[in-house]
Amino acid sequence: MEQQNIYQPYLMEIEKITEEAPMVKTFRLKFKNEEEGNNFSFHTGQFGEYSVFGEGEVTFCVASPHTRKGYIECTFREAGRVTSELASLNEGDTIGFRGPYGNIFPIDDWKGKSLLFIAGGIALPPMRSVIWSCLDKRDQFKDITILYGAKSVADLVYKDELAEWKDRPDVKLVTTVDPGGETPDWKGEVGFVPTILDRMTPISENTIAIVCGPPVMIKFTFPILEKYGFADDQVYTTLENRMKCGLGKCGRCNVGKVFVCKDGPVFTRTQLKELPDEY
Amino acid sequence: MEKQLKILKYSDLSKLIEKFRSQGFPVLAPVRKGKVVEIEQVQSLDEIALDVLLSTQSAKKAAFPKVEKVLEYTLEKSGTKQFPVDPADYKETILFGVRPCDASGFKSLDAIFGEEPKDQFYLEKKEKSTIISFSCPVSDEYCFCTSVGGGPGNTAGSDLQFTGISKDEILVEILTEKGEKLAATFADLLTDAAKDIDKSKFLADVKVVFDVDGVVEKTTASFNNSALWLEQSLRCIGCGACAFVCPTCACFDFQDEQNTKKGVRLRLWDSCGFSLFTLHTSGHNPREVQSQRWRQRIMHKFAYMPEQLHVVGCEGCGRCSRACPVDMNIKEHLTAIGEMVKV
Numbered sequence: 001m002e003q004q005n006i007y008q009p010y011l012m013e014i015e016k017i018t019e020e021a022p023m024v025k026t027f028r029l030k031f032k033n034e035e036e037g038n039n040f041s042f043h044t045g046q047f048g049e050y051s052v053f054g055e056g057e058v059t060f061c062v063a064s065p066h067t068r069k070g071y072i073e074c075t076f077r078e079a080g081r082v083t084s085e086l087a088s089l090n091e092g093d094t095i096g097f098r099g100p101y102g103n104i105f106p107i108d109d110w111k112g113k114s115l116l117f118i119a120g121g122i123a124l125p126p127m128r129s130v131i132w133s134c135l136d137k138r139d140q141f142k143d144i145t146i147l148y149g150a151k152s153v154a155d156l157v158y159k160d161e162l163a164e165w166k167d168r169p170d171v172k173l174v175t176t177v178d179p180g181g182e183t184p185d186w187k188g189e190v191g192f193v194p195t196i197l198d199r200m201t202p203i204s205e206n207t208i209a210i211v212c213g214p215p216v217m218i219k220f221t222f223p224i225l226e227k228y229g230f231a232d233d234q235v236y237t238t239l240e241n242r243m244k245c246g247l248g249k250c251g252r253c254n255v256g257k258v259f260v261c262k263d264g265p266v267f268t269r270t271q272l273k274e275l276p277d278e279y
Numbered sequence: 280m281e282k283q284l285k286i287l288k289y290s291d292l293s294k295l296i297e298k299f300r301s302q303g304f305p306v307l308a309p310v311r312k313g314k315v316v317e318i319e320q321v322q323s324l325d326e327i328a329l330d331v332l333l334s335t336q337s338a339k340k341a342a343f344p345k346v347e348k349v350l351e352y353t354l355e356k357s358g359t360k361q362f363p364v365d366p367a368d369y370k371e372t373i374l375f376g377v378r379p380c381d382a383s384g385f386k387s388l389d390a391i392f393g394e395e396p397k398d399q400f401y402l403e404k405k406e407k408s409t410i411i412s413f414s415c416p417v418s419d420e421y422c423f424c425t426s427v428g429g430g431p432g433n434t435a436g437s438d439l440q441f442t443g444i445s446k447d448e449i450l451v452e453i454l455t456e457k458g459e460k461l462a463a464t465f466a467d468l469l470t471d472a473a474k475d476i477d478k479s480k481f482l483a484d485v486k487v488v489f490d491v492d493g494v495v496e497k498t499t500a501s502f503n504n505s506a507l508w509l510e511q512s513l514r515c516i517g518c519g520a521c522a523f524v525c526p527t528c529a530c531f532d533f534q535d536e537q538n539t540k541k542g543v544r545l546r547l548w549d550s551c552g553f554s555l556f557t558l559h560t561s562g563h564n565p566r567e568v569q570s571q572r573w574r575q576r577i578m579h580k581f582a583y584m585p586e587q588l589h590v591v592g593c594e595g596c597g598r599c600s601r602a603c604p605v606d607m608n609i610k611e612h613l614t615a616i617g618e619m620v621k622v
Binding site: 004005006007008009011051053054055056057079080083089090092093094096215240241242244245247248249250251252253254255256257276278279 | 361544563
């Protein structure tokens with residue numbers, strides 16, 4: 001049967017809350033209706049609209065990998081009205097979720113290639129979904145390198161997973177904090193992401209680079225990738241714009257004729273270059 | 280279906296409305312409310328403002344209301360329940376006395392809400408609306424329907440169209456199966472019309488002022504022409520009135536309203552002219568200044584919609600210009616775009 005009300009969310013129970021960093025939390029969400037949960041599937045890169053009933057909806061990428069069924073996770077920073085309300089909830093509380101929406105990271109096309117993940121700040125969550133989706137099929141890819149930077153040591157999210165990746169022999173993890181953000185016992189790098197990337201002298205051959213971060217980080221990271229020979233088709237990112245419906249109807253997330261919600265949020269740098277300056 | 284022509288007497292219009300009412304159909308029609316003319320539910324003919332050129336608001340609210348409930352829920356944090364809001368819960372309705380530009384305006388909304396995934400809130404209401412348009416005997420300086428493919432007697436989107444052909448008689452065009460079904464309920468008021476009636480004699484003369492294909496082509500190429508958008512929008516105060524009176528504007532917002540126990544999620548009209556429309560929580564705004572928001576308005580209707588939905592998002596009704604508090608005139612702006620030599 002055709003879905004009658006496309007704006008009706010699934011009801012989700014907050015199963016687990018993890019404090020990631022100051023003002024940043026991860027919710028593990030379980031479908032309250034088991035059948036809905038069983039029928040639900042998504043692919044890494046997709047996003048959803050999360051509801052706090054009585055307050056409204058907020059847009060995040062699904063932060064968990066599509067290779068793990070039965071739950072989804074979202075990681076958010078307390079910043080606006082809905083995220084502040086979200087942050088006040090407890091385990092066991094109910095929220096809504098609509099999705100999955102948008103296009104995907106085509107990880108099946110990346111088989112046999114090396115992957116270079118470059119993330120800054122609160123942009124690790126959307127990338128974490130891709131990272132785990134790839135790590136769960138580790139034998140399909142060659143080298144996996146993760147460069148992650150945040151303002152300060154406290155601001156690094158997924159600290160347990162960073163430790164896990166650090167320990168894995170099949171992952172190369174480089175973490176960095178902005179100058180001044182280090183603590184006395186910090187063992188990672190100090191410097192902005194593009195600077196550290198340059199120092200890493202990345203190899204572009206047979207490599208896909210996935211870049212997520214604040215606009216200023218992306219702006220300075222692209223030229224470094226270019227310097228090391230990454231072609232525009234080898235570079236992926238995910239855009240965000242303010243959204244309401246997530247379905248290409250409410251009219252606000254478009255970048256020129258392209259709807260971020262429907263045609264994105266995942267774009268190659270080739271596609272990005274064709275977009276007008278409206279994001 | 281092949282169009283059928285009938286004659287209805289003006290003196291029977293009142294009976295017609297009574298017939299609709301007695302069959303239980305809500306009738307929406309233009310109604311005077313002080314200085315404005317709204318499209319509202321009426322009980323009888325004398326409430327209907329048939330003599331006005333154009334209602335202040337367009338007819339879109341019949342299928343896309345200003346405010347509508349899309350969710351209803353209880354607010355216990357751990358046990359929130361949702362109650363089904365059924366888009367199909369809407370009565371067969373008659374939209375009476377609207378203009379051809381109102382009727383054809385629905386094709387833009389059909390395209391936006393009919394795209395997958397389908398928005399049944401709109402589609403159900405649209406499907407259950409039978410549209411009786413009245414062709415235009417007069418126009419004013421704001422009208423430019425003929426420049427965007429419409430006209431004072433355009434029948435696109437109408438199920439029935441009425442045209443006054445004398446003091447006493449109305450030509451009734453039966454245009455769709457829905458129209459035919461409704462016309463069957465008042466067949467006793469209809470007589471056959473002469474096949475050779477020249478309807479155009481009874482219509483306003485609306486001059487074509489620009490070539491729409493040229494405007495679409497030049498608009499599409501003008502994203503980076505910031506001087507153009509700035510010059511056209513210098514006066515714009517971003518009030519959004521243009522979007523609220525527009526028959527094709529479909530942008531919307533969601534807002535939750537609640538008391539202590541229950542809440543609803545409402546879908547409300549919104550406008551790309553508002554600075555908050557695209558503002559990120561971080562403070563970043565992809566359309567930071569009014570000229571970018573004006574560009575979005577024009578490009579959405581004359582570049583993005585033609586390319587992606589194969590429809591020009593404008594009916595030439597001129598409502599936006601009539602409503603504009605700073606007298607921006609879309610007909611003039613589009614003419615200027617059409618006349619640009621260099622894009």
